[in-house]
Amino acid sequence: MNRTINQLTLIVALFVLAFGFQSCEQKQKEESKKVEKEVTVESEKPEYFLLRPEVEKAYGYSHAVKIGNSIKISGAVSMDDEGNPTAIGDIEQQMKNCYSDLEKILIHYGCTFDDVVVENIFTTNMAQMLEKSGYRAEIYKNHFPAGSWLGVKELALPEFMVEIELEVHKSE
Missing domain, CATH: 1.10.287 (Helix Hairpins)
Structure with a gap:
């Protein structure tokens, strides 16, 4: 017991x-x-970035917003710091100017074009865009992101021929 x-x-x-x-x-x-x-x-608190504060405030947008590891970058166009169109009539130079501005934003966040997961291109002249698109291989050296190319009637100003927006995933 x-x-x-x-x-x-x-x-x-x-x-x-x-x-x-x-x-x-x-x-x-x-x-x-x-x-x-x-x-x-x-x-996940949004972090806003203005590349050209006066221009972006006047048009009512932020050039980039980072939330967590994701960064959304508004369409870049070929303009100077006052918002005036540059490289008028030259789609290849406009593309180069867009990528130059996009690179500045990527660098701000500690990223490169290798971190880009989506690239959407809007153009008013698809034939010229296709002809000059080989330049992108100088930008995307390791892989191309997902994305779309869209022919549009017009962009924000009639002189703009191309606009490029990005989505980025920043690795830890």
Whole structure:
């Protein structure tokens, strides 16, 4: 009888100990999830970047927004710092000017064109764009991103022939 009581006492003690241990583990998991959630929420706060603040404020947009590891970059066009069109009539130079501005934004975020996952190109002259598109191989040396090329009737100003927007994934 004493032996049975001792065995029952031992079983109950092991049960209480196991339950207490499990309860502590559960609390740790919940606290860990709470901390993870706080970190995730904090890192997802949007960070806005203006390449040409006066121009962008006048037109009502931000050139880039970073949320977590994702960066959305508004369409770049061939313009000077005052917002005046440049390389008028020269689609290849306009492309080069767009990529130059896009590179400045990528550098601001510590990225390169290797981090670009989507590139959308809008052009008012698809035939010329296709003819000059080989230049992109100088930009994307390792791989090309996903994306679309769209022929459009017009862009923000009649002198603009090409506009390029990007989506970027910044690796940790």
